[in-house]
Amino acid sequence: MATELLTSSLLPVPHGFATRAGGVSEGAFASLNLGFSTGDERARVEENLRRFAAAAGAPLGALCRVSQVHGDRVLEARAEEGSDGLRPTEGEADGLWTQAPGTWVAVGTADCVPVLLVDPDGQRVAAVHSGWRGTDAEISVRAVELLVARGARPERLLAAVGPAIQRCCYEVSDELGQRFAARFGDEVVSRDAARPHLDLSRAVRLSLVRAGLKAGHVDVLQACTACEPGRFFSHRRDAGRTGRHLSYVLHRF
Ligand SMILES: [Zn+2]
Known part of the structure; x- marks a missing residue:
């Protein structure tokens, strides 16, 4: 099966959200696991990353990642000359931005919200990992x-x-539901079931609109990682033993 990259028609630069399709990992990590800290075999993740880069049409040596820690730190990724292989991560953070032509930035997720940002005028791009902690901290x-x-x-x-x-x-817990309702409004929490259900993507969208983005400039892909085991990894559904997707945006204007 070929590598599948989901895209948004809103973004004017190359970008994509990977799915499970097109990799060489097996079992809980089948097949395109792009995260090393998962328990998967390193050689398989490396091959998956090569396939991911080929599908993205960008050199692996220009891919920038971070060691994600569920915080609100965003780092700048700079161009680096002459490396063909995978770069070490840029440090502990949960977001990366770049203004270096040809550089691509990516974040890993398995349920958390990946956010890609483009400044079409300044020609800058960013990728952000926003779980409940990051969303609460408005990364x-x-x-x-x-x-x-x-x-x-x-x-x-x-x-x-x-x-x-x-x-x-x-x-989520009642406490977390209340916290998000207070912060983002009742619309991000459903209380039809015994315990509250949280709409993290909607909270992220609200954050972006509050920060000044036009509502029409925020595209929310509706796919649920937990609902589609054949297509997505899900930390919650798979009780922690699962792979990671990468979501990337490439600086090519
Ligand atoms: Zn679902």
């Missing part, structure tokens, strides 16, 4: 602030919010 807004600090106008920014665990499957 997407931190990324917007970094772009605005370099001259971007928020109303010109474009965002794509990728596949994540959706409201249907994301049961």
